[in-house]
Amino acid sequence: MINVSLGRRQFLASAASLSALAMAGCATTTPQRLVVAAEPPRHAVPPDVQMMYGPLEDEGYALRAADMTLVDPLYWRQQVVDPTGEKPGTVVVDTANRFLYHVGEAGMATRYGVGIGRDGFAWAGRAHIAYKKKWPTWTPPSEMIDRQPELEQYRHGMEPGIGNPLGARAMYIHQGQVDTIYRIHGNPDETSIGKAVSSGCVRLLQQDVIHLADSVKTGSTLVVM
Template identity: 60%
Template sequence: MTDLLMSRRGFLAGASTLLAMTAAGCTTTTQTTREQANLPPPVPADVVMMYAALPQERFPVPAVDLRYLDAKYYRKRVPYQTTEKPGTVVVDTPNFYLYHVEEGGMAMRYGCGLGRAGFEWAGRGHIAYSREWPIWTPPSEMIDRQPELEQWRNGQPPGLDNPLGARALYIHEGNRDTIYRIHGTGETWTIGQAVSSGCVRLLHHDVIHLAENVKFGSPLVVLESTPAFTPTPQLV
């Protein structure tokens, strides 16, 4: 009788433990499923490679933290219907895209950051030239607004901390420098945002790619309602 009672108690204890483990297992599975449902979709391997570290650069560029880049702003070749001739650079300000027009109704599309309120610009010009790892010199008006920039009055040396980044493409209108640039940035979260002082910023990887493929003298069109450039203090 005693043996039977012990066996019954052992069975009940084992059953209780099993029930607890089963319940715990269900809870864990549900939690894991919920966490997985909240994860961003996996980044394609080709995108990871496209934005991998660039150790060969004069100032080695780290890999892009793709957690902070919306997938719609990945560099991509896309169909693009336009009357602009191949080689033209088109900045689509409402959608935060820059297109480099190609043959056959295609274009290379880049996500970009643009000028914040009060620094927007639009119109036509051309890419006069580009510079690798340029020096940045803030204009006096900008230094007046941001006194901490006084240290760079005669120019900030190139590097990852320089606002122009890995490359700068200089925008002219006729023979006049508009003081606007297409330049690099390592601030991934600013792509798709209006944050700069009027310039177009691309990720370092993307501005390097654009600079390697654009020809000097190529037309540039900034799509906006404003009919012409309205120059404001340079850059960032």
């Protein structure tokens, strides 16, 4: 598998400025009516990658294998030389390049492909992962319900499950004691990886978000570029 990574200088240049986290809701894309589109490009998938994204039984839920032919190889989970300069344990989201890094030891990091907030909902700054949940309840914020009144039925939460927009895991982002209402969470849509698709949240494939949640520690620093 080809290992493509950003150099430290290029990474820092692309993330030169940080602003405070916007206090708006994580307007995760909700299930919507499918629209027929042109067939996306397909990629050959090596056996080791297919195994990494294979089917899972998790907490009583059956997760299907991810169709990695739909995901650019650039966004497959891989070990890379850390371009961030952050200390081990830090989670860094490079929104411009659609990567999430979990910084490891010896100058290395685990890199994941992500989908990020579309224009108008992008955010950046320093915060921390306050806590994690397996198969979380999804509660749309009031601002999102105002924009999409059909979500009123979920004002007090959507039960966990395969159809829940937060997926198999969610990591909750706080600044100090304040919940930013942004999340890092799971996602079954392979075609969203590498794109700006959600309204603020950072989404990973289900297998990737489980892998990340299993390894990241509560309280870890989060940096969003």
